[in-house]
Amino acid sequence: MWRQPKNVWTVAFACVIAFMGIGLVDPILKPIADELGASPSQVSLLFTSYMVVMGVSMLVTGWVSSRLGAKRTLMLGLVVIILGAGLAGFMDGVPGIVAFRGVWGLGNALFIATALATITAAARGSVGQAIILYEAALGVGIAAGPLLGGLLGSFSWRFPFFGVSALMMVALAGVALFLPATPPTGHRSSLSAPLRALRHPALLTLGITALLYNFGFFTLLAFTPFPLDLSAHAVGLIFFGWGILLAFTSVVVAPWLQRRVGTRRGILLALLGFAAILVVMAVWTDSKAVLATSVVVAGAFLGINNTLITEAVMKAAPVERPVASAAYSFVRFSGGAAAPWIAGTLGERVSVHLPFYVGAATVLASALLIAVQHRRLAHVDDHVDAHGSRAEAEVLTAADA
Template sequence: MGVGVVDPILPEISSALNASPGQTELLFSTYLFVSAALMFFASWVATRIGRKKTLLIGLAIIVTFATACALSGHVNLIIGFRGGWGVGNALFVSTALATVLGASADPRRAIMLYEGALGAGMALGPLVGGAVGSLSWRGPFLATAVLMAIGLIAIAFFVPATPIDTSRRRSAAEPFKAVVDSRLSILMAAALFYNYGYFTLLAYAPFPVAEASVRAGRQFTPLDLGLVFFGWGLMVALGSVWLGPRCCEHVGIRRTVTATLVLFTIDEIILATWISPIPQVIGVIIGGLFIGIINTAMTEIVMSASDIQREVASSAYSGIRFLGGACAPTLAGILRSVWGIGGPYYVGAVTLVVTIALMWVDRRHRMRRCAHSVALQ
């Protein structure tokens, strides 16, 4: 919920603090770049102090910096505090995935529930953000602090302490080695490009939606945007928990990913070319369904592609995901000024096409390795 709670107030912050859309997008990119950089070291921390302590420290940091954002009065201060927020996010997100996988005997179901929970949180976050953001742009930041405090208390009481196995400690370099591991490198590159396209929709969409409403002679409020992203998040959850697993079961996981990436590419092209309220709202919401399906399937593919320790694989994959996501809002302002309001979406569509190509290359490499291992036997 803490990720999406800020989405509906991006145009509001831009107006209230006299910030350009590019500056406002830095609220996302600073947070995501810091998260991405430190996620690579989350496994090093978790294997030394334990998963539970890592989760608690991460949430405590988020509570502190979300509160600082709410009390700030200048966009540059908020951008800086969002960087601190990203430190807590890095410790929490990658460790949470490893913790959920470690607590379940069925990795596929664990990943499905993990991505479904993310989708549900992203559905409720913008709704809360839109409601309190209608009162003040500071409200969503305070709401995030409260939500993260609830999460902290829940983990403190309900998540069992995790024993520290000194024999399983890993060096800080392990996640970087995982990124270039021959079994994972192409998939990591695919995740990087896919998350650029994904976060283009998540971080940039409020601005085209607001622009489309202005062109139609009305004004989208933070609550209106919250409702749009509530629908988007519901679709993410639906795709993660229900439609995605069924498609993977009946069609195959890689075919599901490829077909959904094609549909997502078409969706971003439509969003780039058709700047009017109904296509924008429908395009954003239906995009959530595609994202939910792809997120669950790609996470499963990456996490099962090698026998690398879960903390290490989770740190590497989470870091790459957030790095790709950080690039999207960082470049959105520049692309919009050069190619117009649809520019960021066109580039997002191109990155999705690159993702499709990389998934195909990875499949060919895996088929070749399997054939080689059979020949050796």
């Protein structure tokens, strides 16, 4: 599995950098607010713009890649990330940073939606081994983002943005040099296909579940740095631990749990565990030790849920799996993008405890939806038949992890 050609390692490296963007700004949220005189709700828009643009863009990534081919789509995504991250670092006000963070989200959508298919097509060994390689890149990126953000952010809040832009230039050069030309293949994807897929009740149920769950997820990600009130480096270390545990459970624990209790029950257990963690954070918001420990432990439940719910999406509707993935990503990212702003507003205007209570309530609502709609989701635990490989299902499981 580890003896791969240069083009696979090039895309895998670019994946690491792309996934860094999810948690990179966590450690610098408070420094940005302090230096630019912004409130938590204003700074939280760095997450909102990033996620809403990425969510909406998921509707067009298939349309773009089916016309440009994988290599050109990857390079286009990388160029957009370079511009978005680099220009965000030059801004002197929150509105400008928010705007270019949205540009970054567009680039991420184009890149991430294409990278998995590229790795699985070019990697040596089985498809399942290619998935492990992709998951490893995902985990390293999610874990390293807060660490890099904290390290560079200890010098200036601008440096993490410049750092990502510089690393993406290296990734762009690697893709241009080492990835063979990939002309468009197959039929051209329709812009309306993901929206039509949401007519299927099971897929819509999972999308709404993810939307509700994302309220808790982005409350944890975007609001916790404010009550923690620690240095950028310290916050980066805490979220580094969160990312490591998330990566471990998504790759190792989620498949183990799925084999023992099934996909739907595994999702339910993960959601209930995450809701409990948010309640703990709501009660003991004034304790930095409790908040820090809860953030790290939450990574375990988030990793399990990310893997299992995405695999369920792939089996939820009788549509092409990339179409199902795009429809699901559109609902969960664009719908859940309001959570960071809502959490920041509640925390600064009502109570510092309230965002975590609201996050816990929405995650609990997502668990109840899964429990109530069990008949519509029963087929997600069906085994892949003899003509469909299990590894093929896992390919698309990783796409939204």
